[in-house]
Amino acid sequence: MYDSKRCDTLSVGRALIFVALVAVLTLAPTRTAAQEKPYLNAVKLTFLSWSSGSTKISYERAFPRLEQSGELCASFISMGHDKYDNNPLGFTLRYGHKFFVAGYDAQKPLQGFYVRPEAIYSHYDYTHSVTGLRTPARMGALLATVGYQLCVRRFIADAWVGGGYSFGTPAETGYYHGFQTWKWFNTTNENIALSFSIRLGFLF
Numbered sequence: 607m608y609d610s611k612r613c614d615t616l617s618v619g620r621a622l623i624f625v626a627l628v629a630v631l632t633l634a635p636t637r638t639a640a641q642e643k644p645y646l647n648a649v650k651l652t653f654l655s656w657s658s659g660s661t662k663i664s665y666e667r668a669f670p671r672l673e674q675s676g677e678l679c680a681s682f683i684s685m686g687h688d689k690y691d692n693n694p695l696g697f698t699l700r701y702g703h704k705f706f707v708a709g710y711d712a713q714k715p716l717q718g719f720y721v722r723p724e725a726i727y728s729h730y731d732y733t734h735s736v737t738g739l740r741t742p743a744r745m746g747a748l749l750a751t752v753g754y755q756l757c758v759r760r761f762i763a764d765a766w767v768g769g770g771y772s773f774g775t776p777a778e779t780g781y782y783h784g785f786q787t788w789k790w791f792n793t794t795n796e797n798i799a800l801s802f803s804i805r806l807g808f809l810f
Contacts, residue, residue, distance in 0.1 A: 644713050646670065648762050650807030652679075656686035659694055660783040664805060666704075668715035675704045675716060683730045683783045690779050696730020696743075698784040702751070709754070716809065717757040722766065724749040724801075728782035735778065743777035747785050747799040757809060764805040772799035 652662035664679035681698035688694065702724035709718035726747045734741040753766025772787055776796045780787040788798035 642713065644668075644670065644715050645757070645760070645809035646715060647810050648716055648807050649810070650762060650764060650805040652681075653804040653806050655681070655783075655803075657689065658781070658783065659683060659686045659688050659690070660698070661685040662698075662784070662805075664807075666716060670712065670715040673706045673710050673715075675706075675720075677702045677704065677722075679784075681728075681783045683728075690732075690781070692732040692735065692779070694730045694732040694743075694783070696728070696783075698726065698728040698730075698782065700724060700726040700784055702749075704755075714757045716762060717755055719754050720752070722751045722753065722768070724751060724768075724770075726782075726784050726799075726801075728784055730777075730783065732777060732779075741777070742775055743782065745772055745774035745776060745782045745787075747772040747782075747801075749785065749799060749801055751801055760809045762805075762807050762809050764807075765803075767802040769798065769800045772797055 646668040648666040650664045650666065655662040660681045660683045662679055662681040664677055666675050666677040668675045679700045683694045683696045683698065702722040704720040704722045706718040706720045711717050726749065728743065728745045731740050731742050747770055749768050749770035751766045751768025753764060755762065755764045772785065776787065780789045785799045785801040788795040788800065
């Protein structure tokens with residue numbers, strides 16, 4: 607026997623369940639890229655630093671409220687190919703503070719175009735090509751660099767170029783495993799420092 611009341615009750619029940627499901631799917635929060643927790647830290651290696659006689663490792667921390675970041679880099683001189691064949695041994699320390707000026711993304715606080723004032727100190731000994739003696743190189747530099755940093759998921763790439771003022775006890779090569787002094791167009795100036803490179807790493 608056909609029970610119209612029972613069918614009506616079932617229809618109403620199904621309708622209520624359908625409405626409830628639509629409401630849940632519509633109102634329930636969904637996990638989107640905008641809601642992902644941004645990565646504020648990065649560890650990077652300076653690309654091809656091994657080909658110039660050192661290994662450079664850097665750590666960067668974002669300050670998202672300021673749209674800035676700070677980066678500390680250590681260079682272990684002798685861990686790499688000795689391109690000048692002078693057996694360098696020592697270290698370089700550098701700190702740079704990045705001010706993001708374009709392309710900044712709150713969900714990627716380490717991405718964008720930046721200006722970076724930077725201080726560098728290079729400390730190492732090497733074998734002089736003329737005297738054959740172990741010779742000290744102790745150089746500092748104050749630089750201004752401009753660059754761009756790209757973040758893709760957990761991958762980060764950083765490229766920059768810049769220059770500034772250098773001072774101290776120079777090396778005959780003019781290269782300080784973090785910057786080099788002016789040796790172009792048959793001229794030399796130990797007080798002009800240049801820096802350009804690429805760093806690759808991961809975010810966390």
